[in-house]
Amino acid sequence: MRLVIVLLSALLPLAHSQAPDPFAWLFGWSQRSYFDSLRADIKGGACPEECDCPHSFPVSMYCDGRGLTAMPAIPSHIKYLYLQNNAITAVPDSALTNATDLVWLMLHYNQLRSEAIGKKAFVKLASLERLYLQHNNLSSIPSNLPHSLRDLRLNHNKIEKVTPADLEGMDNLTILYLHDNAVTDMSTSLKDLKSLTLLDISNNKLTKVPEALPEHLHQLYLESNTISSVPEDFLRRFTQLQYIRMAHNQLTDKGIPPNTFNVTGLVELDLSFNKLERIPPVSNTLQHLYLQANQIKEFTLGSFCSIVDVTSFSTLRTLRLDGNEISPADIPSESSLCLRVASNIEV
Known part of the structure; x- marks a missing residue:
């Protein structure tokens, strides 16, 4: 009897209510989903009003070209941050502490100064792969850059010196753009960049080829400096090097040791706008050779073919x-055999 009374008392409230809504479960799920996402937004931080965080790509934040003068608040879930084309002058230590998942950070075309970048500004960005800082007012490389970086762009700044400490521990770095700065000395700062494949340090104030270049380079760009010579056998250990550009330097025949550029694997060699009087010997596997605007006086076929x-x-x-100081009449008749593949010879 007691069991029946208990059951009736449990069912009594239902008897006085309306019929149950068959879609109540859906409402309950939607409500839970809404509040869960709301809690996630609150935890990660809301998208700043001056930026866009598209629903189609929720881990990205677009703040480029918004006239910003300071770093915005960054939600913690953001991985791709676009801040280029603004007037940002500083990156304080606290600016990126919430954005520890960043993979890309685009800060190019701003007004950043080295002294206005905190020494710990990038410390917590353990997953950062791309950092674009080109076209700013940097006088030195920022401190404590993440070792996870793969692509670092510092071109078009005012950097005068690169020290070993600036790039220490960057075993993953594959691309380094330092062109269009005022670098006079690089010391041995590049020796530990084991993964580096592209190095562009053109249009600086270098008087010599940097020491201890990484062995796995594919592309080396040194044009528009004041380099007058290259080290003995400086290309022998670069088994993967394909492109060398040293145009607009002060290279002379005396400054190039014999057979410096006669190495297999090289695809393109640009020595234009220098002070060469002879064609340096090159490998018969070379595909593109640029020697225009030198002082070459003779077409030496032996520079291309030993036999x-x-x-x-x-x-x-x-x-x-x-x-140069030669004309088409200076090209020997045997060149049609040696240079039979050449489709473009300009003299």
Whole structure:
């Protein structure tokens, strides 16, 4: 009897209520989902009004070209942050403490000064792979950059010196842009960059080739400096190097040791706008050679082919010799055998 009374008392409230809503479970799920997402937004931080955080790409935040003069608040879930084309002058230590998941940080085309970047500003960004700081007013490389970086762009600044401490521990760095600065000395700052494949330090104030270049380089750009010579055998250990550009320097024949550029694997060599009087010997596997605007007085076929016959020939496709002291009449007749692949020879 007691069991029946208990059951009736449990069912009594239902008897006096309306019929149950068959979609109540859906409302309950939607309500839970809404509040869960709301809590997540509160935890991660809301998107700043001056930026866009698209629902289609929720881990990105677009603040580029908004006239910003200071760093905005960054939600913790953001991985891709676009702040380029603003007038930001500083990155305080606290600016990125909430954004520890950042993978890309785009700060190019701003007004950043080295003294206005906190020494711990980037310390917590353990997942950062790309950092773009080009076209700012930096006089030195920021301190304590993440070791996770793969692509670092510092070109078009006012950097005068690069020290070993600036790039210490960057084993993952593959791309380094330092061109269009005022660098006079790099010391041995590049020796530990084991993964570096592209190095661009053109248009600086270097008087010599940097010491201890990484062995896995694919592309080396040194043009528009005041380099007059290259070290003995400086290319012998670069088994993967394909592109060298040293145009607009002060290179002379005396400053280039014999067979410096006669290395296999090289695809393109640019020595234009220097002070060479002879064509330096190159490998018969080279495909593009730029020697225009030098002081070359003779077309030496032996620079391309040590032996000229049917089976031994150069794979050179492009040869620029215009702006020198030779003419088409100086090209020997045997060149059609040696340079049989060349489709573009300018004299």
